[in-house]
Structure formats: structure tokens, C-alpha cells
Amino acid sequence: MSASSLKEFQQQVSELLLRHRSLLDVMTKYSQSNASVNRAVSKAITECGCIELNARNQGFSEDMEFDEAKKQSKSHMRGHLCEHCQDIVRSELGKNLFYMSAMCNLLDINLDEVISKESEKCSTLGFFNMT
Template sequence: MSAPTLQEFQSQVSELLLRHRSLLDVVTKYSQSNASVNRAVAKAITECGCIELKAKNQGFSPEMELDQANRQSKSHMQGHLCEQCSDIIRSEMGKNLFYMSAMCNVLDISMQDVLSKEADKCSTLGWFNLT
């Protein structure tokens, strides 16, 4: 089975969404699902320990070339997600996408248009797309 297109997924969400058709309901559920993604990542660090966070100053300077800054930037993450944490985070991200799609439906916005416009912006602005 192939992955659904964004439009197919958005249509599926529209058919499944029964309780949260109010914009306020959808916005708050989207926010809650985003917090759940963040919490799952934090638990991978604090409870499971499969990844560690070793944060420090990136050491950027105003006179640094962008390609040099890009090469020296780090994620601050050490290790790799275990299968269980990866599954949990993937599940939470799926719920987040569900509510993002629901918000697009309520606002009559195509997720494909959002993706296309953002990709165009990234292609046009490149590294200057830092907003």
C-alpha cells in the first residue's frame, strides 16, 4: 500500500473528525498534540535515556560565512532513538499531523498548497529563510 497524498490524508481526516469541528477545538487539540510530541522527546531523554542532550553555544559570529556556520552547527543530541521511543514519537507526530490537517480543513486551506508554498520559499530564499 502506498502512502496517501496530502490531499487524500486531508480528506480522510475530514471524514473522521466528528467531535472537534470547531476552530477553537481544533486549535487547542493541535497545540496539545504538539506538546505531546515535545513530551515524548523529553521522555526519551529523561526516562529511557536512549538519547542525550549535550547543549552548548554553537559559536556563531556575525562575520562567519553561512556555509561555515552550517557545517559547525550541531543538533546537541547524542545517541539514537530506541525502537520504542521512535514508535511513540512517530505516533505523537501522526496525531499532530491529524490536527494540523483538521485545522486546514476548518480554515479551507490545502495542506498541499501549504507544503508547496513553503518549499518554494525555501528554494528561493535558501539559508536566508531564517524567519
């Protein structure tokens, strides 16, 4: 997503958000929307069955080289979201992004800057960013 479209989306959220102007309300709606994303993915597994999980230990070790660890890492997922489940997950992710943008607006944080700074951090720290 380009910076201009992120800015436009954040502005659109600001204009549309009428009922949930309270920071506490937005925080709880954001949390609820995150749970809805997780629920939609879970239902794709348990009800639809378009994706399956088979989780196991990744088997990483401290002395493992990055390339070796990358080859060994697995998503534990088999299959692909069907069109129906993909639509539902996409919709739930959209709501989640809406409330994230609303929180940014209330806290006077530019969403594009959040993404830009996180991207810089990922570039600088690379593999060690999320460990």
C-alpha cells in the same frame, strides 16, 4: 509525501473528524498534540536515555560564511531514538499532523499548498529563511 497522498490524508481527516468540528477545539487539540510530541522526545531523554542532550552556544558570528556555519552547527543530541521511543514519537507526530490537517480543513486551506509554498520560500531564501 506526494501531493495526492497529502490530499487523500486531508480528505480522510475531514471524513473522520466528528467530535472536534469547532475551530477553537481543533486549535487546542493541535496545541496539545504538539506538547505531546515534545513530551515524548523529552521522555526519550529523561526516562529511556536512548538520546542525550548537551546544549551549548553554537558560536555563530555575523561574518561567518554559510559553509563554515553549517559545519559548526550541532544538534546537541547524541544517540538515536530506540525503537520503542521512535514508535511513540511517530505516533505523537501523526496526531499532530491529524490536527494540523483538521485546522487546514476548517480554514479551507490545502495542506499540499502550504507545503509547496514553504518549499518555494526555502528554495528562494535558502539559509536566510529561518534566521
